Amino acid sequence: MELAEIISPNNLIYKKPKLLTDKTMHYCPGCGHGVVHKLLAEVIEDLGIEDKTIGISPVGCAVFAYNYIDIDWQEAAHGRAPAVATGIARTNPDKIVFTYQGDGDLASIGTAEIMHACNRGENIVVIFVNNAIYGMTGGQMAPTTLLGQVTSTTPTGRDASLNGYPLKITELIAQLPGTSYVTRQSVHTPAAIRKCRKAISKAFQAALDKKGTAFVEVVSTCNMNWKLDPVEANIWMESNMFPFYPPGDLKDGSKNDPASYSPLKN
Amino acid sequence: MTEELIIAGFGGQGVLSMGKILAYSGVMADQEVAWFPSYGPEMRGGTANVTVILSESRISSPVLNEYDTAIILNQQSMDKFEHAVKPGGVLIYDPNGIVHPPKRTDINIYKIEGTLIAAELGNVKTFNMVVLGAYLKAKPVVQIESVKKGLEKSLPARHHKLIPMNLEAIEKGYQGLELVHAAV
Amino acid sequence: MGELKLMKGNEVIAEAAIRCGCDGYFGYPITPQSEIMETLMEREPWNETGMVVLQAESEVASVHMLYGAAGSGKKVMTSSSSPGISLMAEGISYLAGAELPCLIVNVQRGGPGLGTIQPSQADYWQSTKGGGHGDYRLIVLAPSSVQEMNDFVELGFQLAFKYRNPAMILTDGVIGQMMEKVVLSDYIPRLKDEEIEEKYGSWITSGRKNSRSRHVITSLELDSGRMELNNIRFQEKYAKMEEDEVLYEEIQCEDAEYLIVAFGSSARICQKAVDVARAKGIKVGLLRPITLFPFPKEPIAALAKQVKGMLVVEMNAGQMVEDVQLAAGCSIPVKYYGRLGGIVPSPGEVVEALEQKLIGG
Numbered sequence: 001m002e003l004a005e006i007i008s009p010n011n012l013i014y015k016k017p018k019l020l021t022d023k024t025m026h027y028c029p030g031c032g033h034g035v036v037h038k039l040l041a042e043v044i045e046d047l048g049i050e051d052k053t054i055g056i057s058p059v060g061c062a063v064f065a066y067n068y069i070d071i072d073w074q075e076a077a078h079g080r081a082p083a084v085a086t087g088i089a090r091t092n093p094d095k096i097v098f099t100y101q102g103d104g105d106l107a108s109i110g111t112a113e114i115m116h117a118c119n120r121g122e123n124i125v126v127i128f129v130n131n132a133i134y135g136m137t138g139g140q141m142a143p144t145t146l147l148g149q150v151t152s153t154t155p156t157g158r159d160a161s162l163n164g165y166p167l168k169i170t171e172l173i174a175q176l177p178g179t180s181y182v183t184r185q186s187v188h189t190p191a192a193i194r195k196c197r198k199a200i201s202k203a204f205q206a207a208l209d210k211k212g213t214a215f216v217e218v219v220s221t222c223n224m225n226w227k228l229d230p231v232e233a234n235i236w237m238e239s240n241m242f243p244f245y246p247p248g249d250l251k252d253g254s255k256n257d258p259a260s261y262s263p264l265k266n
Numbered sequence: 267m268t269e270e271l272i273i274a275g276f277g278g279q280g281v282l283s284m285g286k287i288l289a290y291s292g293v294m295a296d297q298e299v300a301w302f303p304s305y306g307p308e309m310r311g312g313t314a315n316v317t318v319i320l321s322e323s324r325i326s327s328p329v330l331n332e333y334d335t336a337i338i339l340n341q342q343s344m345d346k347f348e349h350a351v352k353p354g355g356v357l358i359y360d361p362n363g364i365v366h367p368p369k370r371t372d373i374n375i376y377k378i379e380g381t382l383i384a385a386e387l388g389n390v391k392t393f394n395m396v397v398l399g400a401y402l403k404a405k406p407v408v409q410i411e412s413v414k415k416g417l418e419k420s421l422p423a424r425h426h427k428l429i430p431m432n433l434e435a436i437e438k439g440y441q442g443l444e445l446v447h448a449a450v
Numbered sequence: 451m452g453e454l455k456l457m458k459g460n461e462v463i464a465e466a467a468i469r470c471g472c473d474g475y476f477g478y479p480i481t482p483q484s485e486i487m488e489t490l491m492e493r494e495p496w497n498e499t500g501m502v503v504l505q506a507e508s509e510v511a512s513v514h515m516l517y518g519a520a521g522s523g524k525k526v527m528t529s530s531s532s533p534g535i536s537l538m539a540e541g542i543s544y545l546a547g548a549e550l551p552c553l554i555v556n557v558q559r560g561g562p563g564l565g566t567i568q569p570s571q572a573d574y575w576q577s578t579k580g581g582g583h584g585d586y587r588l589i590v591l592a593p594s595s596v597q598e599m600n601d602f603v604e605l606g607f608q609l610a611f612k613y614r615n616p617a618m619i620l621t622d623g624v625i626g627q628m629m630e631k632v633v634l635s636d637y638i639p640r641l642k643d644e645e646i647e648e649k650y651g652s653w654i655t656s657g658r659k660n661s662r663s664r665h666v667i668t669s670l671e672l673d674s675g676r677m678e679l680n681n682i683r684f685q686e687k688y689a690k691m692e693e694d695e696v697l698y699e700e701i702q703c704e705d706a707e708y709l710i711v712a713f714g715s716s717a718r719i720c721q722k723a724v725d726v727a728r729a730k731g732i733k734v735g736l737l738r739p740i741t742l743f744p745f746p747k748e749p750i751a752a753l754a755k756q757v758k759g760m761l762v763v764e765m766n767a768g769q770m771v772e773d774v775q776l777a778a779g780c781s782i783p784v785k786y787y788g789r790l791g792g793i794v795p796s797p798g799e800v801v802e803a804l805e806q807k808l809i810g811g
Contacts, residue, residue, distance in 0.1 A: 052657035054522070066666045072655035074521045075668035077544050080514035083506070087518025088655070090502045091474045091526065092643075095657055113514070116507035286629070293456050293631055301456075301629035305482055305567070327722035328628050329715070331796030419456075 017041035019050055019070045026064060030230025032220030033062055035187040036129060039197045040100075041069050043204055053096040054088055056081040060102035061135040079110025082117035085124045096207050098125035104134050107143040107169040114173070121178025121212035121255045125203045128170070128215065131222040132241060139225030143167040146240060151225070170217045170250060177256030180211040183249045186219045188234040192247075212255040219245050267322055269407045270330055274315035274347055275339025280394030283420075285316035287398065291408040291416030292320040302328040313342050320407050335405055337397060339380075341365050354449050356404050360397065367446075375447040376404050383438050392435035399439025410436065452634045459599040459625040462632050463529060463555055464489035466603035467501070471640040473524035474502035476515035478534060481567040482623040483557035486529045499640055509534040513541030513554075520550040521667035523646040523654035525607055529555035532573050533564060535581070542616060543582025546684075547669025551610035553603065554588075555619045557626040560792030568792025569623035571714060572766040577620045578743045578773075585681055587688045589617040589695065590742040592713040596630035598740075604635060609695060613687055614653075620742060622765070624715035624794060688744075697740035698749055702728070706735030708808055709753050710800070711774050712763040713739045720763050723800035734804060742770070750777035759783040759808040763800055766790065783808065 019041040027033045044050050050071050057065040059078035066073035076084040081099035089097045106114050106128050117124065133151055134140040140153040144166050148157040158166070174182040181203055185196035196218060203214035219241050223233035271288075275281045282303050292299040300319040317333075319325050335356040336347045340363050351357050353372045361367070362381040378400035384393040402410070413436065417429050457465065463486050467475060477487045487505060495501035506512040512528045519526040530538060535556045545552060556577065560570035573581075577590045589609045591602045599621065606617040641649070647656060658664045671677040699717075702724055703709065712720040717738040727734045737753060739746045754760070759782050762771040768786040775784045787803035789795045 050657075051659050054655045054657065056518070063670065066664070066668070070658065070664050072658050072664055073666045073668075074518060074655055075548075075666065075670055076517070077514060077540055080510070080517075080541070083511040083514035084518035084521075086504070086506075086511075087474070087476065087515035087520075087526070088522050089518075090504060090515070091519040091524040092522050092656070095522070112507055113511050116511065289629060290456055293454075299456065299629075299631060302624065303627055305623065305627050325630070326725060327719040327797050328624060329719050329794045329796060330722075331798040 017045050019045050021068055021070050023067045025068060027061065028224045030221065030223045030233060031061070032131070032187045032218065033129060035193060036127065036196070036218055036220070037065065037068050039187070039193065039200050040127065042197060043201045044069070044071060046201065047204055047208070049096050049204070049208070052094065053098070056084050056097070056099040058099070058101040058105040059136075060105050062100050062102060062129065063136070065100050079105050079108070080113055081105065082110065082113040082122070082124070082126065086117050086120070086122050089122055089124050093123070096125070096204065097123075098127060098204070098207070100127045101129070102135070103128075103130045103132065103142040103144045107167050111169070114169070115176065118173050118176045118213045118215065119178050123207055123210050124213055125207050126213065126215045127200070128217045129220050130217055130245065131220045132166070133222045133225045135222050135225055139222075143169070144245070146244060149240075166244065168245070170215065170245075173215050174250035177261070179213045179215055179251060180254045181206050181214040181249075182251040183215070184217040184219060184245060184247050186237070186247055188221070188237060217245070219247065268325075269320045269335065269405065270333050271318045271320075271335045271337070272315055272330075272333045272347055272350070273318065273337040273339075274313065274343030277314040279314070279339050280391070281314045281339065282316050284394035284398050285318045287413065287416050287420050288318050288320070288408070289416075290420045291412040294412040294415040294419065295408050297321060297408075298323065298325050300325045300328045313340070315343065335401070337401055339363075339397070344368065358397070358401055358404060358443070371447065371450050374404070374445070374449045376400065377444050377446050378439060378442055380439065383442050384435065387431075387435055387438065389431065392432060395432045395435035396439035396442065399436035399441075400443040401439075402436070403440045403443040452636050454631060454633055456629055457596060457632050458485060458627060458629050459593075459596045459621065460485035460557065460627065461489045462596050462599045462634075463603060463619070464493065465634055466600045467527060468493060468495040468499060469635050469637050470604040470607060471499065471525060471638040472501050472527055472603075472607070473640055474504070474519050474526040475528065476504050476506050476512040476519075476526065477528050477530065478506050478509045478512050480509075480531045480534045482559060482569075482626055483529050483531050483555070485626075486555065499637075501640065509537035510541065513538035513545070516552045516554075517541060517545055517548070517550060520545065520552040521548065521655050523650040523656060525611075525641070527553035527555065527603075529557065531557050531559045532561050532570070535573060535576065539576075539582040541582075542588070543584050543586060544669050545616045546582070546586035546588070547584060548667050549614040549684075550616065550667065551607070551614050552616050553606045553610060553619065554616055556621070558620065558622040560790070566792035567623065569715060569765060569794055570792055571622060571716060571764050572769070572790075573620065574742065574764065574766060574769040577618055578745070586684060587615070587691070587743050589613065589615060589691060589744075590620050591617065591697075592620050592740060592742050593625055594714050594717045594738060596625065596628060596632045599625060600632050600635060604638070613691060615687065620714065622715050624718075692744040695741060696744045696746050696748070698746035699738040699740060700749065701736040701738065703735030703737065703753060705733055706753070706756065707733040707758050708735070708804065709757045709760045710734060710736045710763055710804070711739070711750065711760055711770070712736065713742060713770065715794070716763050716765055719795060719797055720800055722797035723804070726797055727801050727804055730801070732804065732809065739770075745773050745777070747773075747777040750774055751779065754778040754782055757782065759785065761800075761804050761808055762786050763795065763803070764788045765794060
């Protein structure tokens, strides 16, 4: 059989999404970002919204997300992606705006911005990749670093009395009345990837339906800074991260009804 | 002609709104005007003052160190502004609450029993309008007709029913001004 | 001719924003400028022109909301006072680095730190020399009347879009809190999305249409060679502003033997001081820089050949005096007089300083 016969449209069972660029990704082998990028590209392509979607990339490993998905992007200052997204979404109500943030960006330096954007119910999608460590700067403690977890700034393991507790930011977000959909996913197995893709698709559909903030956490690995190989990292994630950050939906419905909030008495 | 005026008293005496009505009256009379208040926490219960300038020509500084006229409504303001009246200028004060009356001899000093008159009118809130009336007697910088238009312009429509009462207060103040000392 | 009103400077900023077709305001309350957002909220421009008004969670968030909206080609603004502008400094640097047009109003109060809420001009350096990190400039307009508060909103936006650079209105509590007569501008309709696309479609993030490559709004460029080229381009832009956009006012300078240089509210005070000094027989004039960046170097250099000395009056510890000295050169004395921490100098003080520091000295 000739090569040309094999590579023919009728044999196609899988392809790179059209919106994923040919640029070689700078992510480390085994990193989850590439998979999440691919899912985003697929979902945006499926929904046919590439001509009205604007992504906000963070400061952190995903700072160059704009090199990989062929849509318009804005690169935000550290932690400010939800504010940047708010500015676009408020003045361009017909566009679809999403932020792509890591744990340091979203749950540490940008805590105020994410909480308030979600509390206002900004019509945006938030993709939150949580690998419990600072990747870009070389493996320092993140707000989501587990107790006992060794990082370059917690060399003997995270100590609650010294460093405080791991922050379950997604649980906090799920309680905010402006969110309609809050879910926690992962991308470490084909089945998990399929589920995560569905979740991302649902989040973008929520934005199209103007349902308020849709929030997708992806629990992920950083084998490089965890100092494990990719397979070991996945195992470590399942045995250590999942018990504390269990995958699944935290909220699935709609923004809270303002009437359910005690109105003023005269 | 330029009139540089300071109105000074307690927050709550209607100092700022009196200045505002005067400024609106100036606009109605086609004058240039500036209204510059003290602002911030000092307004809440503390002293409040406002500079109002009415002029035929472009107004330069809204911040002044001497005034043609000072309207003084409490002792702190007397301490602060008695000496800021230009020689030959006018000082008007309400004796209620004044422990040390003005001593200068080179200015024209008037008093207005604003607190008493407002109480007699049955509405203490008209105090600032009584004082405004007294001022207009001493310094007829604008016509009463312009003040009426100024009131209409500065008060929201739902308060327009209060205009006759305010005009009455202005009239009482106009009649109530007493000369204490003429400049020598 | 527009509508004549008696209004506070702060209220006029809000009214001018609505009338000039502004698409959005993002801000956070701080004295002495909260009337700007309060006036906007009361006016409900979203019903009238479609303008968005949002009270953000902080100044930090406000300035980044500005970044997002400006990056999509919208005409957007914020306002704050000194401590809030310090919080925005990060975002302002990003706006300048990503070359985004927007308008920032700083109604200054006395610092440093929490300072006071009284008027000050102590943010001159912060506004004209930086404030945030990196080599960047803002177009800085210094209004000295309520009328100019109106006029400079649209002017600021025009310059911002002309140069794709943030513009700032640098004012203070005197002008912000003062009421004067103002002729309000006529309404300019907000641009429709198609018009924005036509004007700014070459760079904005409005969604990648099939015919074009993706747009990325960013200040990041890890390749130092390319980052240097970016910086050179910025500097060329700033040089062009210095060539074409300088604004200033000369008052009674024709026969002046002495010159006062002052901006904003100080210039108003000094105008009175000029009148008082001239009544005393002192031939003094006033040069009022209207744009603080670009700074009116040439008119100051020209007057340095005419006058015997200059007095720079500012409500800070002597910031603009450095620019005046640079422009004037060393042939005449350039002195400074100012008050600090929220104290506003009086015209009398200025005349005294003139007599003591220049004429007597």
